Amino acid sequence: MSEEATSKRDFIRDIVAEDLASGKHARIVTRFPPEPNGYLHIGHAKAICLSWGIAQENAATGSDFHLRFDDTNPSREEQEYVDSIQEDIRWLGCDWGEHLYFASDYFEFFYDCAVHLIREGKAFVDEQTADQIREAHGTVSEPGRHSPFRDRPVEENLELFEKMRAGEFRDGEAVLRARIDMSSSNMHLRDPIIYRVLHESHHNTGDKWCIYPMYDFAHPLEDAHEHVTHSLCTLEFEVHRPVYDWVIENCPVPSVPRQIEFSRLTLNYTVVSKRKLLELVEKEKVDGWDDPRMPTLSGARRRGYPPEAIRNFCQDVGITKFKGVTDVARLENEVRKVLNASAPRRMAVLDPLKLVLVNMPEDHFEEVESQNNPEDEGAGLRKLPLGREIWIERNDFVVDPPRKYFRLAPGRAVRLRGGYIVQYVDHVCDPGSGDVTEVHCEFLPGTIGQAPPEGVVCKAAIHWVSAAHAENAEVRLYDRLFNHENPDAAEDGFLSVINPDSLEIVAGAKLEPGLGTEPPGFCCQFERLGYFCADSLHHEPGSRAVYNRTIGLRDTWGRKS
Ligand code: ATP
Ligand code: MG
Secondary structure, eight states, X not given: OOOSSSOOOOHHHHHHHHHHHTTSOSSOEEEEOOOSSSOOBXXXXXXXXXXXXXXXXXXXXXXXXXEEEOOOOGGGOOXXXXXXXXXXXXXXXXXXXXXXXXXXXXXXXXXXXXXXXXXXXXXXXXXXXXXXXXXXXXXXXXXXXOOTTTTOOHHHHHHHHHHHXXXXXXXXXXXXXXXXXXXXXXXXXXXXXXXXXXXXXXXXXXTSOSEEEOHHHHHHXXXXXXXXXXXXXXXXXXXXXXXXXXXXXXXXXXXXXXXXEEOOOOXXXXXXXXXXXXXXXXXXXXXXXXXXTSSBHHHHHHHTOOHHHHHHHHHHHOOOSOOOOBOHHHHHHHHHHHHHHHOOEEOEESSEEEEEETTSOTTOOEEEEEESOTTOGGGOEEEEEEOSEEEEEGGGBOSSOOXXXXXXXXXXXXXXXXXXEEEEEEEEEOTTTOOEEEEEEEEETTOTTSOOOTTOOEEEEEXXXXXXXXXXXXXXXXXXXXXXXXXXXXXXXXXXXXXXXXXXXXXXXXXXXXXGGSXXXXXXXXXXXXXXXEOTTTOBTTTBOEEEEEEOSSOHHHHHX
């Protein structure tokens, strides 16, 4: 299904194919235009995979994918975001080659286009207040009214616009407006503002400019400047398309790009608005943009999601104009699929209980072998030390087992994964609390890889770690950040439906030897528990082991609901 080479067809890929076939374009240029005011999230991944994918599929024609920072708004943009966006796109496996651009490098071009519009009588400097402009804008059912400055002579407009650039107006004292149609049923065509005065430093151009272009004016010009052929964006831009086309028609542009809209990715149990993600970070509801519970790409990376799983997911979701909600379980399943095939198997005990093999001598150790990945023949075997004392999971022993409980209990036998069958002898309880503190068993010689001997019933295999060799670790169990299906619609706001159990820190986990020295980012399956990865921030090989649970082996949410 999700073969990478054979991307699903969709209406945008059909348009691209037609444009190549008809000769309208000899090659395709697409772009991803993030505003550097936040980290990339899973919704952006969909947009990137689409635009990059189309360029990639048509590479034989010389098609290109551009990464362009849409950094025309000086007030909210930061270098941290510029850097993280590039890192995340590379991690996702997409590549812009030489084509890294900044819209702020085109400020002179935007300015020239504005001057051109003024000369053609298609733009004017408006000195009304923001309130006056808003008030005259009309409503959906009522046309707007003309600005008293609309019919200024060209020369006067040129002079005033020059003065705007020279800093002779304060913020809000004047704007440049396109002269389109105040009675248009499309509100965006009612003499839209295309430049405003803003005395603010820009991360790229410093204090060179004190006027900045508006999105609707700048974006089509950016596309045209870069010879973008297909400018792909989400549906909220559909109503802006007439402005996009007007700008392209009326400005001296070197090429004619076409804007095409598709529906945005919306996931249940998730928020993907940058404003809300920023709020989670600023209010310290999460541990930064790359908190493993965040729907950001940096969060997914830290959590251990393979980029391939995100690409497969985006492809599987597909491109349409249909506004639907995608079940986050589909993303999680793609993660499981990739990890099941690729993640090496390891053993770790999260809630350790001591098990003593009473018939094994004190200082005797031996090695047993366990498969690295049963899904992958080539992954081979690894040797695990086994001694008299091992750790097992506390819930793998029960004094009074319920029906259908097949693991260790008085009178029962169970297999140690990759090792012996062990037979219950007795157990020790804490005299105060009554909790079990130790279980004693006998191992049955000759049972490694063999069926149980006559008269022994063994219905389960449990994971374990040699106590003498175990490495201590902190393990972080993550769950969905929200326990409301549509956090955006929660009555008391999305912050009120944060899942209080979205992070559980297990301090005293026991890992099989070697896991403590794996590098940050190392992913594996802890047998029977799920997929885990060494935390990129806190895991220090050899001195401090910190593992994140990427995802459980099965979808427990599906069963809950
Ligand atoms: P947000 O709405 O989360 O704040 P944004 O649209 O403001 O995101 P930009 O940096 O402007 O963020 O977005 C860059 C590109 O990513 C845009 O072309 C936008 O259409 C696309 N994009 C943003 N969110 C989604 C989404 N949920 N699904 C698909 N594409 C998206
Ligand atoms: Mg946006």
